Amino acid sequence: MTEFANWSGGLRFTPADRVSPASEGELSELLRQAAADGRTVRAVGSGHSSAPLVRTDGLLVSLDHFDGLISHDADARRATLGSGTPIHRAGQELLKVGLAMENTGDIDRQTLAGGFATGTHGTGRTLGNLSTQLAGVRLVLASGEVLELGEDDGDLLRAARVSLGALGIATALTLRLVPAFRVHRSERCAPWREVRDRLDELAAENRNFDFYWYPRKDEVKLRRINEITDDRPDHEVRRGSERDMVGWSADVLPRVRELRFHEMEYALPAEAGPACFAEVRERVRARHLRHVAWRVLYRTIAADDAYFSTAHGRDTVTISLHQNQDLPYLDYFADLEPIFQAHGGRPHWAKLFTLKGEALLSRYPMAGRWLAARRRLDPGGLFLTPYLRDLLGVAR
Numbered sequence: 118m119t120e121f122a123n124w125s126g127g128l129r130f131t132p133a134d135r136v137s138p139a140s141e142g143e144l145s146e147l148l149r150q151a152a153a154d155g156r157t158v159r160a161v162g163s164g165h166s167s168a169p170l171v172r173t174d175g176l177l178v179s180l181d182h183f184d185g186l187i188s189h190d191a192d193a194r195r196a197t198l199g200s201g202t203p204i205h206r207a208g209q210e211l212l213k214v215g216l217a218m219e220n221t222g223d224i225d226r227q228t229l230a231g232g233f234a235t236g237t238h239g240t241g242r243t244l245g246n247l248s249t250q251l252a253g254v255r256l257v258l259a260s261g262e263v264l265e266l267g268e269d270d271g272d273l274l275r276a277a278r279v280s281l282g283a284l285g286i287a288t289a290l291t292l293r294l295v296p297a298f299r300v301h302r303s304e305r306c307a308p309w310r311e312v313r314d315r316l317d318e319l320a321a322e323n324r325n326f327d328f329y330w331y332p333r334k335d336e337v338k339l340r341r342i343n344e345i346t347d348d349r350p351d352h353e354v355r356r357g358s359e360r361d362m363v364g365w366s367a368d369v370l371p372r373v374r375e376l377r378f379h380e381m382e383y384a385l386p387a388e389a390g391p392a393c394f395a396e397v398r399e400r401v402r403a404r405h406l407r408h409v410a411w412r413v414l415y416r417t418i419a420a421d422d423a424y425f426s427t428a429h430g431r432d433t434v435t436i437s438l439h440q441n442q443d444l445p446y447l448d449y450f451a452d453l454e455p456i457f458q459a460h461g462g463r464p465h466w467a468k469l470f471t472l473k474g475e476a477l478l479s480r481y482p483m484a485g486r487w488l489a490a491r492r493r494l495d496p497g498g499l500f501l502t503p504y505l506r507d508l509l510g511v512a513r
């Protein structure tokens with residue numbers, strides 16, 4: 118078998134088998150067989166997660182063949198897409214029928230199912246993470262049966278929105294969408310001191326607002342995106358680190374990341390964001406400037422009700438640390454992680470962190486409901502690897 122490597126190269130393993138079923142029937146049969154053989158099964162999207170969520174010594178399942186727009190209803194603002202559809206392709210196919218996702222993350226190379234499963238988010242005080250757009254899902258369960266969840270399946274859908282790939286394998290997703298819209302993106306740099314007292318105002322004034330902080334220059338790059346309804350032409354102008362861009366949301370919201378990096382991100386109650394960032398900044402400047410030149414990213418997310426959403430029940434600020442793929446990062450992340458935790462932080466499921474078991478679950482008031490849904494849908498633990506058992510405190 119060939120080795121699997123994730124996007125950053127930090128996760129490598131060799132599954133017993135890697136398969137890309139062509140139909141739900143084939144997928145059901147593969148799951149039944151894996152259960153009979155006593156193997157674990159993990160679904161993989163585009164392999165962008167740093168946490169070892171997809172690691173298995175059993176069966177690794179790609180949903181490459183479950184790709185593209187299946188159906189849509191422009192009036193109801195709903196569309197059903199294959200779960201393995203990369204977000205960038207979803208954006209283009211939806212645009213052709215006059216629809217759009219209301220928000221995306223910083224990039225759009227992830228698959229829809231992979232992005233939803235880990236609570237992937239963009240930025241915007243009034244905008245939920247991507248999984249809040251999930252109105253329905255078709256899951257192939259560990260038993261091989263197909264379960265279709267819709268908006269009336271409150272409890273199970275709230276569990277399935279951020280599923281960690283542990284409830285079943287999604288084959289199709291129905292999304293709650295908005296009419297296609299155009300936006301203006303503006304990026305410019307400023308000294309940190311000019312911005313520090315205006316964070317609330319900037320987040321309130323802009324549809325999408327975030328900033329990168331550059332430790333060595335103590336400077337920030339402010340990124341603002343707002344909807345436009347006039348007919349100014351699409352364009353992109355760059356002057357040094359400044360950028361001005363107009364176009365459809367699917368083209369302008371996500372960016373391209375060429376340089377590979379390691380990342381830790383915590384989601385904090387919105388009111389704790391500024392104080393937590395101030396501590397992070399002080400600590401980086403006091404201890405890490407010599408090795409760390411990479412930026413720190415500050416974003417906002419609206420509260421939602423998915424059981425394992427990092428924004429569950431609270432408006433949220435996220436702070437992410439980045440370090441170049443080839444540079445040491447463990448000491449840096451280990452030194453900063455307690456700061457996030459002391460501010461009530463919940464780690465991004467897909468990125469690097471050390472919290473697990475009760476210390477992690479106690480940060481999610483509805484963790485018990487998620488775990489009950491997992492037991493109900495996968496009583497034999499087909500989708501539970503040693504990593505996930507340890508993470509979720511589920512005994513063998």
Ligand SMILES: Cc1cc2nc3c(=O)[nH]c(=O)nc-3n(C[C@H](O)[C@H](O)[C@H](O)COP(=O)(O)OP(=O)(O)OC[C@H]3O[C@@H](n4cnc5c(N)ncnc54)[C@H](O)[C@@H]3O)c2cc1C
Pocket residue numbers: 124125159160161162163164165166167170171180200201221222223224226227228229230231232233234235236237238239280281282283285286287288374465467468
């Ligand atoms: C360069 C870069 C930029 C990023 N930007 C952001 C960002 O802006 N915001 C943010 O929040 N995160 C961001 N991330 C994190 C990224 O969005 C997550 O790691 C996301 O889960 C990756 O999706 P994927 O398709 O690669 O899924 P994978 O990493 O392959 O899998 C992730 C999870 O999804 C599950 N899964 C995949 N397919 C299915 C399926 N069909 N059914 C059930 N479960 C499934 C897997 O089992 C696993 O648990 C970024 C990561 C990188 C590397």
